[in-house]
Amino acid sequence: MPSVCEALSAIEVMQAAAAARAEEAEKRKRRSKDFYASQPWRRLRYAALRANREKHGCITCEVCGSTEGPFDCDHITPLSKDWSKRLDPANVQIACRACNFGKGNRDSIDWREPAP
Numbered sequence: 001m002p003s004v005c006e007a008l009s010a011i012e013v014m015q016a017a018a019a020a021r022a023e024e025a026e027k028r029k030r031r032s033k034d035f036y037a038s039q040p041w042r043r044l045r046y047a048a049l050r051a052n053r054e055k056h057g058c059i060t061c062e063v064c065g066s067t068e069g070p071f072d073c074d075h076i077t078p079l080s081k082d083w084s085k086r087l088d089p090a091n092v093q094i095a096c097r098a099c100n101f102g103k104g105n106r107d108s109i110d111w112r113e114p115a116p
């Protein structure tokens with residue numbers, strides 16, 4: 001059985017680890033918020049919307065084909081999985097809000113191309 005001092009030390013270690021995880025999560029959240037407000041992202045987003053409109057005749061969800069907005073510019077490979085692809089034009093597709101929220105960061109299907 002651990003002594004009181006050992007138990008308190010273990011609790012302090014766990015609290016420090018939890019604080020470090022919370023700080024890291026806050027950093028990721030701030031980085032993401034700053035990124036989505038940045039001019040490079042807004043330019044890429046606009047270019048993707050424009051290319052989608054030229055391809056389909058009107059802005060169209062690449063996943064379900066809906067022409068009802070609002071639309072999101074979705075990262076095919078989620079940024080939580082590969083931050084380096086955040087401004088890669090090949091890593092974005094247009095998705096309606098429902099499809100984008102349904103996808104979340106759980107898969108990396110490129111809906112722009114027909115299924116193999």
Ligand SMILES: [Zn+2]
Binds near residue numbers: 061063065096099100
């Ligand atoms: Zn959709």
